[in-house]
Amino acid sequence: MATAFTGFHSLFAHEILKYLPVSVLPFKIIKYKICLYIVISSCFPSGIQFGMKSIVRLDFRQDQRVSHKGGGMKQNEMGPDVRCSEKGVTLLELMIVVVIATVLAALAAPSFAEWQKDLTCREVTRNIASTLRYAKSRAISTNLEHRVEYEPENRRYRLTQGDKSGNSSHWNTIVYDWIVLPPGVHIDTNVNAIHLNTNGTASGGTISIQDGTKKTKFKVIVVSTGRIRIPAMI
Numbered sequence: 001m002a003t004a005f006t007g008f009h010s011l012f013a014h015e016i017l018k019y020l021p022v023s024v025l026p027f028k029i030i031k032y033k034i035c036l037y038i039v040i041s042s043c044f045p046s047g048i049q050f051g052m053k054s055i056v057r058l059d060f061r062q063d064q065r066v067s068h069k070g071g072g073m074k075q076n077e078m079g080p081d082v083r084c085s086e087k088g089v090t091l092l093e094l095m096i097v098v099v100i101a102t103v104l105a106a107l108a109a110p111s112f113a114e115w116q117k118d119l120t121c122r123e124v125t126r127n128i129a130s131t132l133r134y135a136k137s138r139a140i141s142t143n144l145e146h147r148v149e150y151e152p153e154n155r156r157y158r159l160t161q162g163d164k165s166g167n168s169s170h171w172n173t174i175v176y177d178w179i180v181l182p183p184g185v186h187i188d189t190n191v192n193a194i195h196l197n198t199n200g201t202a203s204g205g206t207i208s209i210q211d212g213t214k215k216t217k218f219k220v221i222v223v224s225t226g227r228i229r230i231p232a233m234i
Contacts, residue, residue, distance in 0.1 A: 117184065117211050124185050125209045125218040125230055128157065131176065132220065132228045135159050135196040138175065147171065149193045150207065155181040165198045184212040200226045 128148075135146040138161070145162035159176035162168025181187065191205035207220040222228050 121217040
């Protein structure tokens with residue numbers, strides 16, 4: 001019973017493998033012929049244990065060459081081993097590739113550095129806008145004034161809370177202590193602090209985010225209605 005079952009599977013595997021595709025390799029046309037051998041052991045007399053062993057062998061054969069003789073077709077089987085090309089890479093070719101890669105890396109380095117600076121400035125811009133929005137939301141929920149203070153000369157800002165809903169005299173409650181900007185990033189403002197009121201309005205102001213050369217990359221604009229936006233920079 002087990003012998004007939006094994007023979008059936010071997011015949012089925014060989015019929016399926018007739019239709020495997022032909023792959024084209026450099027300088028060679030190789031036909032991959034997979035010979036699948038499945039050996040299924042018979043059941044033990046106890047009828048409880050059953051063993052099965054599968055062996056898959058990948059047999060590479062060089063594609064059959066076809067020659068015409070007397071109008072007929074003749075196929076010549078080649079050896080079972082694949083003869084890969086022995087052509088290698090010379091030292092000159094390797095040096096040329098290294099030089100080209102070095103030149104491309106040198107050309108891409110400035111662009112990558114500039115992209116990294118823009119990414120850092122963009123992240124700082126989003127953090128400042130997020131702090132302002134949080135201050136606005138907190139002022140409404142707590143019914144207490146909030147303000148975001150800026151120190152451009154020290155490259156830092158912080159969020160504090162007042163003691164009243166309007167015209168606060170003490171700003172001793174620190175919500176966010178001084179946040180120092182990453183190296184190479186500066187800020188410039190037209191006000192020392194932006195007040196966020198309990199009714200959602202604000203004192204207004206503009207914060208410019210600059211790179212190491214003091215070139216403005218992004219801006220955060222707060223209007224008196226309380227709207228906080230980041231305009232697109234040209």
